[in-house]
Amino acid sequence: MYPIVKKEKLADKIYLMDVKAPRVAQYCEPGQFVIVKIDEQGERIPLTICDYNREAGTITIVFQTVGASTQRMVSLEQGDAFADFVGPLGCPSDLIDEDIEELKKKKIVFIAGGVGTAPVYPQVKWLHEHGVDCDVIMGSRNKDLLILEDEMRAVAANLYVTTDDGSYGFHGTGTAQLQELWDQGVRYDHCVAIGPMIMMKFVCKLTKELGIPTVVSMNPIMVDGTGMCGACRLVVGDEVKFACVDGPEFDGHLVDFDQAMKRQQQYKTEEGRAMLKLTEGDTHHGGCGQCG
Template sequence: MYPIVRREKLADKIYLMDVKAPRVAQYCEPGQFVIVKIDEEGERIPLTICDYDREAGTITIVFQTVGASTERMAYLQEGDAFQDFVGPLGCASDLIDEDIEELKKKKILFVAGGVGTAPVYPQVKWLHEHGVDCDVIMGSKTKDLLILVDQMKEVATNLYVTTDDGSYGFHGMGTNQLQELWDAGKRYDHCVAIGPMIMMKFVCKLTKELGIPTVVSMNPIMVDGTGMCGACRLIVGGEVKFACVDGPEFDGHQVDFDQAMKRQAQYKTEEGRAMLKLQEGDTHHGGCGNCQ
């Protein structure tokens, strides 16, 4: 069992938990994720690692209630425990494998949308700890849905907060803020965008026009997290990829967002899954074409 040692409500329907999981905390890196399960009957829920403490052996997760399983999670309190807490899964951020001195020469920008702020935070924190400057644009629909603002202020070189309704910070979306910064003469060599697929799509559309290489963290439906179920199948650069084992980070200018969003909607229904199986043929399950 994996006990919850801290629980906090960050905003409406958004919760933070520190979970005792020493093995995961020992080996995880920014950009990776875990799959949690409340009990034997529970659904497997993939969640990006928001933070970790190797000494304390804890992993910080942030989630938004969107269905029955996450609603059940919201009822858990300090002292309760998850039956399963599997990870670290996926590939770590490419940034942590780059030469630190070369990273220091780059002008790096993160664009976080909604709960996407949670997976952005550990990457920005890691860069800050290694003396690498980076700017962050983080936004939400309204002030009441903003999360981790104070924590992000501590690690970002410049933090730009946006709200769609203008209730806090810049009035507009992250793309509007980026365009304004660009028009004012700010330039970036690298961008990382994390948030809803539609938000990442439009960030990538803008950064492609501006000539900024962009990485996105894809969050399609996952089931097993090992590439066997095929649920998180994506098309990247015309090739079949799986977010759980090939990602979750990909070249945003190569991702077929329209196909990913359409597939996500279809996968939620039995009829839709049957149609995808027919359309995708050998690449539907597992992606290797040889699965029986």
């Protein structure tokens, strides 16, 4: 069992939990994820790691209630425990393998949308701890849905906060904020964008025009987390990849977002899953128990 040592409501339907999982905390790196199960009958839920404390043996997860399983998670309190807490899974951020002195020469910007702020935070924190400055653009639909602002401000060189409705910070999207900074003469050598699929699509459209190499995290399309179900199948360049085992981070300029978003909707229905299995053949993957 993996006890919950802290629970906090960050915003409407968005919660943070610190979970005692020493082995995961010992080996995890920024960019990776875990799979949690409430009990033996519970659904497997993949969640990116928001933070970790190796000494305390804890992992911080942030989740949004979007279905029955995450709604059940909300009922758990400090002192309760998860039956399973598996990880670390997926590939760490490419940034942690780069030479630190070379990273210090780069101008890096992170663009976080909504709950995507949670997986951005450990990467920015890791860079800050290694003396690498980076800027962060973080946004949400309105002020009440912003999360981890104080934590991000403590580790970012410059933090730009945006809201779609203008209730706080810059009035507009993170993409619009990046364009405004560019128009003001701010230049970036590398971008990492994490958030809703449509947000990452338009960030990549802009950064491709501006010539900024961009990495995106495809964790929003993960379901099983082990490469078994095929839910997170996507096309990157001319190759078929799976977000959970090949990612979750990929070159955003090579990701076919339109195909991934269309497939994500199709996968939600039994008829859609059957059609995907038929059309994708050997690259579909099986074992999810949903494809007949």
